[in-house]
Amino acid sequence: MLTIIFLSGFLLSLFLMVVAKRITALVKTFALQSLFLSLYALYVAVLQRHAELLIISGLIFILKVIIIPRVILRIKRRINVEEDLGLTLNTQVSLIVALFLMYFSYLFISRIISFSSGEAMQAVAFTVSFTAVFIGLFLMIFRQKALSQVVGLLVMENGTFLAALAITGGMPFLVEIAIFFDVFIFVLIIEILVYRINRLFTHIDTTKLTTLKG
Amino acid sequence: MEKFSYTGLFLFDGLSCFFLVVIALVSIPSAIFSIGYLSPCVSKIKFSLANILLVFFVFSMSMVVTSGNLFSFLVFWELMSLSSYFLVVFEHTHQRCVRAGTIYLVMTHMGTAFLIAAFAILYVHAGSFDFGAVKLAVLSMPQDMRNIVFLLLFIGFGTKAGVVPLHIWLPYAHPAAPAHVSSLMSGVMIKIAIYGMIRFFIMLLGVGPPWWGIVILVFGAASCLIGVIYALMDHDLKKLLAYHSVENIGIILLGLGIAMVFKGYPVTTIVLLGMSGALYHLVNHGLFKGLLFLCSGSVAKACGTLDIEKMGGLIKSMPVTAVCFLVGAMGISALPPLNGFVSEWLTFQAFFGALLSSQGGLKIFMLICVAVLALTSGLAAACFVKAFGITFLALPRSRAAQEAKESSLSMKVGMGILAVLVVLFGIGCGLIMPYICQVAQEVLGIENTLFSFNWFSLSLAPISPISISPIIFVFILAAVSLVLLAWFVLSPRKAVPCNTWDCGYYVLGARNEYTATAYSKPFRIAFSFFLLPYRKVEKIRDSFYHVRSFTYQTHTTKIFKQYFYDPLVGFTYNVAHKLRWLQPGSINLYISYIFIALTILILALVIL
Numbered sequence: 170m171l172t173i174i175f176l177s178g179f180l181l182s183l184f185l186m187v188v189a190k191r192i193t194a195l196v197k198t199f200a201l202q203s204l205f206l207s208l209y210a211l212y213v214a215v216l217q218r219h220a221e222l223l224i225i226s227g228l229i230f231i232l233k234v235i236i237i238p239r240v241i242l243r244i245k246r247r248i249n250v251e252e253d254l255g256l257t258l259n260t261q262v263s264l265i266v267a268l269f270l271m272y273f274s275y276l277f278i279s280r281i282i283s284f285s286s287g288e289a290m291q292a293v294a295f296t297v298s299f300t301a302v303f304i305g306l307f308l309m310i311f312r313q314k315a316l317s318q319v320v321g322l323l324v325m326e327n328g329t330f331l332a333a334l335a336i337t338g339g340m341p342f343l344v345e346i347a348i349f350f351d352v353f354i355f356v357l358i359i360e361i362l363v364y365r366i367n368r369l370f371t372h373i374d375t376t377k378l379t380t381l382k383g
Numbered sequence: 384m385e386k387f388s389y390t391g392l393f394l395f396d397g398l399s400c401f402f403l404v405v406i407a408l409v410s411i412p413s414a415i416f417s418i419g420y421l422s423p424c425v426s427k428i429k430f431s432l433a434n435i436l437l438v439f440f441v442f443s444m445s446m447v448v449t450s451g452n453l454f455s456f457l458v459f460w461e462l463m464s465l466s467s468y469f470l471v472v473f474e475h476t477h478q479r480c481v482r483a484g485t486i487y488l489v490m491t492h493m494g495t496a497f498l499i500a501a502f503a504i505l506y507v508h509a510g511s512f513d514f515g516a517v518k519l520a521v522l523s524m525p526q527d528m529r530n531i532v533f534l535l536l537f538i539g540f541g542t543k544a545g546v547v548p549l550h551i552w553l554p555y556a557h558p559a560a561p562a563h564v565s566s567l568m569s570g571v572m573i574k575i576a577i578y579g580m581i582r583f584f585i586m587l588l589g590v591g592p593p594w595w596g597i598v599i600l601v602f603g604a605a606s607c608l609i610g611v612i613y614a615l616m617d618h619d620l621k622k623l624l625a626y627h628s629v630e631n632i633g634i635i636l637l638g639l640g641i642a643m644v645f646k647g648y649p650v651t652t653i654v655l656l657g658m659s660g661a662l663y664h665l666v667n668h669g670l671f672k673g674l675l676f677l678c679s680g681s682v683a684k685a686c687g688t689l690d691i692e693k694m695g696g697l698i699k700s701m702p703v704t705a706v707c708f709l710v711g712a713m714g715i716s717a718l719p720p721l722n723g724f725v726s727e728w729l730t731f732q733a734f735f736g737a738l739l740s741s742q743g744g745l746k747i748f749m750l751i752c753v754a755v756l757a758l759t760s761g762l763a764a765a766c767f768v769k770a771f772g773i774t775f776l777a778l779p780r781s782r783a784a785q786e787a788k789e790s791s792l793s794m795k796v797g798m799g800i801l802a803v804l805v806v807l808f809g810i811g812c813g814l815i816m817p818y819i820c821q822v823a824q825e826v827l828g829i830e831n832t833l834f835s836f837n838w839f840s841l842s843l844a845p846i847s848p849i850s851i852s853p854i855i856f857v858f859i860l861a862a863v864s865l866v867l868l869a870w871f872v873l874s875p876r877k878a879v880p881c882n883t884w885d886c887g888y889y890v891l892g893a894r895n896e897y898t899a900t901a902y903s904k905p906f907r908i909a910f911s912f913f914l915l916p917y918r919k920v921e922k923i924r925d926s927f928y929h930v931r932s933f934t935y936q937t938h939t940t941k942i943f944k945q946y947f948y949d950p951l952v953g954f955t956y957n958v959a960h961k962l963r964w965l966q967p968g969s970i971n972l973y974i975s976y977i978f979i980a981l982t983i984l985i986l987a988l989v990i991l
């Protein structure tokens with residue numbers, strides 16, 4: 170039952186992201202999503218008596234719920250950019266596309282795992298994680314501000330984490346820690362980069378950054 | 384003769400150990416040489432960097448030859464290519480070096496791409512990266528597949544070895560690298576490719592149809608002839624040596640090819656002779672080419688140039704370098720009693736044996752190969768007469784050559800070790816041959832006990848019409864020359880200093896000397912159908928009778944560059960230019976490419 174709540178919370182946050190128009194809303198939804206992920210990891214950890222997963226759940230909470238959203242919001246404040254995300258597709262169309270993406274992942278997953286058997290919960294989790302990966306990509310493609318690319322990538326990362334959690338009960342501890350470190354460093358670097366881009370071009374609109382090609 | 388198991392990460396069979404010895408023989412003197420060569424002219428940090436890279440380079444080469452599976456072979460192969468690339472661009476402030484490095488990098492990665500393709504095919508069939516599993520799987524592979532693997536591997540290894548149409552990186556990369564690095568690259572690294580050929584063609588693929596051997600013979604013959612012709616035309620000391628590497632790789636390939644063609648024949652002697660000739664020439668070439676490159680570094684350091692037209696008379700100011708160069712030159716020209724003679728003689732013997740036991744078209748082909756090899760040896764000797772004569776003899780042709788100083792102690796030691804080895808491997812061939820023959824036997828998996836090796840004879844098999852005894856030959860020659868020398872020294876002579884007849888000039892100076900360009904002119908004419916020489920003459924006249932200045936330039940057309948690589952590069956650029964619209968610079972679009980690719984893959988999975 171709890172699994173259903175966490176997963177549907179995760180899924181809901183994905184759709185909230187798709188319809189978000191403001192940067193703050195997007196980032197806060199990401200924090201909410203990570204909270205659900207962290208709770209789900211905690212739940213699995215308690216269920217399976219898995220100490221390492223417990224640590225990872227705590228790490229998700231600290232990093233993705235508290236630190237990373239703050240870092241992103243801080244950079245947003247520092248470069249003093251307006252809230253608008255720059256939607257290439259409006260929210261209604263985005264929502265329809267997101268629904269299709271979910272259906273698409275469902276089709277794909279149903280090829281791999283059967284939804285009817287005892288593994289039904291796993292299949293659902295896997296579908297949600299796939300949807301997350303697709304929607305992460307969707308955010309990266311159809312939102313113009315550079316910060317949304319950052320959030321999109323983080324959403325994809327959340328998706329892969331959820332997939333690993335759903336299928337195998339988490340990746341090896343060392344790998345997991347390495348990925349966390351990676352994501353954290355990634356956000357820090359991106360913070361500097363976005364700041365630099367803004368200084369150089371006075372905007373962070375990726376559709377206008379087309380002069381970088383060789 | 385499966386003495387060693389093929390499973391495991393590392394492999395220490397006869398062939399691997401043989402190559403480890405070759406690596407050690409060349410890299411140790413080169414490392415000693417580098418102390419005196421590099422440290423005075425670069426900063427401490429750069430010197431340490433060069434040493435680190437050198438260690439990486441030598442380490443990766445050693446690991447390639449001891450790798451027991453495809454995967455680690457490939458990893459260390461790449462490490463070897465990359466560390467040598469960084470050594471080539473060591474003097475990165477020169478545009479020339481960076482450009483040479485780029486050509487090298489492109490060529491070597493192209494070769495690696497072919498290797499990866501071949502390894503992938505082998506892996507798919509074997510289901511494992513282990514050499515042992517590959518060896519088993521090859522037996523059940525279809526013949527077409529084996530042919531494809533052979534061709535892929537030949538192109539891949541041939542690029543590294545510098546086999547003829549793929550040789551273009553050598554004359555760029557070797558002159559750009561520091562001398563001790565070129566000595567390692569030319570002396571050892573290109574041999575690692577030969578190791579790959581022996582390991583894969585003979586030991587793993589198990590010698591396929593005879594045309595594999597024929598392919599190797601054809602490319603070997605082309606390499607040695609074309610290499611030496613280009614070497615004759617080039618007056619840059621290191622470029623000349625680089626072309627000689629192409630030539631010598633050709634000679635090694637000739638030995639290898641003979642072994643592969645005649646693997647199925649009942650007369651094992653030919654196969655064994657060819658193989659041991661190839662292996663012996665491989666170590667020999669490592670020694671004398673390493674030596675010659677070190678000498679060229681020493682000369683370049685003293686004169687500040689590599690153009691031999693600006694040298695001359697260095698034998699007086701740099702006697703040690705001159706003697707070492709002479710030893711190396713005699714070795715590479717295959718003059719007895721030095722080492723080059725022994726290995727080329729072995730290869731010739733293999734060809735003679737092959738001539739006797741083959742029929743029809745094969746016989747004619749073998750005859751052509753022998754002729755090519757003989758011509759190559761002659762031209763190589765001519766080329767080194769040029770290289771040594773113009774560089775070290777007569778009068779200095781430039782101020783720098785006039786003021787040249789002998790190089791430092793560590794450089795002399797580095798060159799000296801190799802020079803001594805060149806002599807030892809020639810005179811002591813009877814003692815070295817058993818080991819090489821053992822390696823060859825292990826590689827080929829044949830037993831031949833009909834060997835007698837000692838100081839005086841290298842008889843391989845009494846029953847065959849072949850018996851070789853170069854040392855006896857050598858001693859005869861040595862005795863004759865000793866008698867001549869004694870007569871020359873002991874005969875009473877009176878030295879009368881006087882001027883040479885100088886054709887009416889007042890002073891005979893350096894400008895009257897024979898030049899390298901002039902020396903190579905007959906060859907330029909003889910091979911004009913291939914070299915396509917052209918010249919530019921500029922005269923500035925005061926009047927019809929008085930020419931104030933006269934400029935003469937002659938160049939040869941590098942046909943492979945002009946008719947193969949340039950069109951290829953042009954084509955690639957054209958296609959890339961036409962596909963430019965794919966890359967408009969929008970990040971969102973790039974991400975959507977990824978998305979589309981992912982979607983199509985998943986859709987394919989869903990539908991299928």
